[in-house]
Amino acid sequence: MSPNQLQTFAQWSGYFTLFCAAVTVLAWILKWGFRFRLVGVTGFMGVLTTGLFALSLGLYTRPEIPGAVRFSLVYDTGATETVIAVSPQITETQLDATLQQAAADLFSSGRLSQGRDKMVVRLRTVLHPSPGVSQPLYLGQVERSLSSREDDQMKITIFRDRLAQLPKVTS
Numbered sequence: 270m271s272p273n274q275l276q277t278f279a280q281w282s283g284y285f286t287l288f289c290a291a292v293t294v295l296a297w298i299l300k301w302g303f304r305f306r307l308v309g310v311t312g313f314m315g316v317l318t319t320g321l322f323a324l325s326l327g328l329y330t331r332p333e334i335p336g337a338v339r340f341s342l343v344y345d346t347g348a349t350e351t352v353i354a355v356s357p358q359i360t361e362t363q364l365d366a367t368l369q370q371a372a373a374d375l376f377s378s379g380r381l382s383q384g385r386d387k388m389v390v391r392l393r394t395v396l397h398p399s400p401g402v403s404q405p406l407y408l409g410q411v412e413r414s415l416s417s418r419e420d421d422q423m424k425i426t427i428f429r430d431r432l433a434q435l436p437k438v439t440s
Contacts, residue, residue, distance in 0.1 A: 275325035282321050286314040332373050336366035342375075343393070349385045349415065351375055357394045357435050359408070361427060368392055368411040368425050376418055387412045394435070406431055 289311040296304035338359060344352040353371050355364075371390045391410045395403050409427040414420040 272325050275321055279318060279321035279325050282314065282318040286311065286318045289314050334366045334370040334373065336363055337370035338363050338367050340367055340371055340392070345375070349388050350391075351388070352391045352393060355392060355394050355408075357396060357406075359394065359435070361429070361432060364392065364409055364427055364432065365425060368409055368427075369423070372411045372413045372420070372423055376413065376420075386415055388415050396434070396436075406434060408432055408435075 289307065293304065293307040293311045296307050301307075338355055340353040340355050342351065343354045344350070351371075353367075355367060359367070368390065371392070372388075375390055376388070389410055389412050391407055393405050393407045396406050397403055407428060408431055409425065411426070412424045414422065
């Protein structure tokens with residue numbers, strides 16, 4: 270169910286809640302016997318309307334970027350800095366798509382700006398040049414707006430010199 274559908278349901282539920290409230294006030298004025306039941310119905314409709322409205326705000330379907338590979342979140346300040354990790358068998362096109370996917374997935378209007386208007390997502394992998402030795406290698410980063418979900422000004426930087434250090438994939 271899309272957020273737009275939930276918003277429509279919440280709107281119509283709100284109208285019905287107002288109608289129930291009006292009938293309840295009328296029942297109290299005219300001293301109808303079932304006026305206490307109408308208070309319950311109106312209260313229930315108010316809770317239902319509030320819930321539908323809250324769901325319409327909270328649900329968001331994230332876009333799926335073609336070519337993006339799975340990544341894991343390594344570090345997140347909850348503000349402007351995040352780091353994700355991918356497998357060393359990644360191509361440049363997959364790297365670009367994965368950075369776009371991470372920028373979309375990690376966006377949240379609740380992030381703290383700490384005086385900056387951009388969020389930076391860095392992408393890294395881990396190489397093992399010899400047994401028992403691990404070497405983190407940053408392959409790229411994306412800077413996106415903290416204020417707008419639809420950011421058409423994202424700045425993607427791919428470190429091609431570091432990408433060349435990755436082991437060649439043999440088919």
